[in-house]
Every structure is written in C-alpha cells, then in structure tokens.
Amino acid sequence: MTEILLKAEKLKKVFTAGKKSFAAVDEVSFELKRGQCLGIVGESGSGKSTVARLITGLLPCTEGKVLFYPSSEGTESGCIDISQAGIRQLKQAYRHMQMVFQMPAESFDPRRTLGDGIGESLRNMGIKGTELKTKVDNLLELCGLTPEFASRYPHQVSGGQCQRAAIARALALDPELLICDEATSALDVTVQKQIMELLIKLRQKNGLSVIFICHDLALVQMFCDRVIVMKQGKIVETGTPEEIIWSPREEYTRNLIESVL
Numbered sequence: 001m002t003e004i005l006l007k008a009e010k011l012k013k014v015f016t017a018g019k020k021s022f023a024a025v026d027e028v029s030f031e032l033k034r035g036q037c038l039g040i041v042g043e044s045g046s047g048k049s050t051v052a053r054l055i056t057g058l059l060p061c062t063e064g065k066v067l068f069y070p071s072s073e074g075t076e077s078g079c080i081d082i083s084q085a086g087i088r089q090l091k092q093a094y095r096h097m098q099m100v101f102q103m104p105a106e107s108f109d110p111r112r113t114l115g116d117g118i119g120e121s122l123r124n125m126g127i128k129g130t131e132l133k134t135k136v137d138n139l140l141e142l143c144g145l146t147p148e149f150a151s152r153y154p155h156q157v158s159g160g161q162c163q164r165a166a167i168a169r170a171l172a173l174d175p176e177l178l179i180c181d182e183a184t185s186a187l188d189v190t191v192q193k194q195i196m197e198l199l200i201k202l203r204q205k206n207g208l209s210v211i212f213i214c215h216d217l218a219l220v221q222m223f224c225d226r227v228i229v230m231k232q233g234k235i236v237e238t239g240t241p242e243e244i245i246w247s248p249r250e251e252y253t254r255n256l257i258e259s260v261l
C-alpha cells in the first residue's frame, strides 16, 4: 500500500465568462500522505475551492490528474483516477472521500430530518431498520450530538449543531479523506473551537486524512501538518505551518499572515 493517499498533478481549471476565459487554477501539484492534514490558504478568489472541487470530481479538470489511492478499494491498481472517473467510479471514490462545506444547512434537504440525511449513504448500502438507527445514533454521538437530533430538521438546530451533523453524515461510510472547505468559517469562535476539537479527535481516533481549506492561519497552524499557499490560481509556497507562519519566503504570504493578526 502506497504512503500517498491523494496526488494532484498539474491541475488546471479554465473558466469562461462571455468571451473571456481565465485560469482559476494553474499548475497546481501536491501530494497528501495517509493520516496527514494538508491546509490550503490564500486570499479570496485564489482558487482554493476550485481545487477542492477538482479533487472531488465535482468539477472536471481542464488539464492535469487527480489520483486517489484509498487503502480499502478493490480496484486492481488500488488507484481511482478522479480526473477521468465516470459516475460509477466517482461513487466508489465517495465511499472513501467526503466533503464538508461552509454552509451546513444548505447541504441538508430542508424537508428531511438530519437523521434521514446522515443515514442516506448507509441506506444506499442496503443498511436498514435497527442497524441503520444504531449507526446514525452512533455517528451523532461521535460528533457530540444526542440521538434526539436525528428527528430534527435543519432549521431546528444551530449552525454549529448542523455542522456537526454534516460531519456525522460525511463520516457515515468511514472515509479515509475528509475535505473541509471553510467548514468552520460561518461559526462563532467558541463553536469553531468545538468543531476543531472534534476534527482533531477524529484524526486521532480514525486516522482520518484531511484537506483543510481555511482563511484562519491560527486554525491551520493548530491542525495541519503541511500548508499550501495559493495566489491567483497558483501555489506560491509550501511548507510546515511553522515555516509558513514564522518564516514565510513570499511577501504575499507575509501580507496574508499580517492581514489576520
């Protein structure tokens, strides 16, 4: 089994708006090792979310490759080429990689209970009845919510509780990789801290690998093993959080750090 869980090779994404086209992501390459947490930082519009959407196959790459190596996958090569994957392979990949977004309420169907949403992928796997209920209750508990939350609708919980439920849903199939795109940004500082503690616990307990997109360099420092700094679609700097925060090579990174101090 390779030590690498995900490899992004020379990713490029060109968007076209009217007659104009521009590269929102260009020449982006990185590797994520198993169990590692990789932070992606950069000013607004630098291409962080586009990278997240490329590596999850939510957006097709204009150029480049995304190679995913889930350890439990039954493919012959052990690799799923996300950039070339069709629906069937993407579904296979989503059993091992999941995303958590900034606005949790928007990612749940307002007409269905949280328990329904959390259990969806389990039901798709044929799990039902008492087994399903027990699994949903356990996921809620793992994420610091009581089983009673299963019967609530998204509008009946706070932003922090909804984000916990979104993490519970993402964890339903015990993924190896969680991609958090500004997952704590809409929450107040106290709730943010609780969600970070939950993610730290999950990393320790489940050996989860995480790609953590965040504006807050203090959170990145606390949580990540390595950090990528993005500017105008390109990676301008890579290093450990300490290297990036305490001895940034690029003026852009220094400005980014100063802007949050």
Ligand SMILES: Nc1ncnc2c1ncn2[C@@H]1O[C@H](COP(=O)(O)OP(=O)(O)OP(=O)(O)O)[C@@H](O)[C@H]1O
Pocket: 015, 016, 017, 024, 042, 043, 044, 045, 046, 047, 048, 049, 050, 051
């Ligand atoms: N579907 C799209 N069509 C056209 N342009 C897009 C599209 N999605 C994103 N963009 C543009 O691509 C650039 C990168 O956007 P992206 O959302 O990846 O940035 P970001 O670093 O995640 O920003 P933020 O921190 O504000 O979320 C921006 O200029 C954005 O306007």
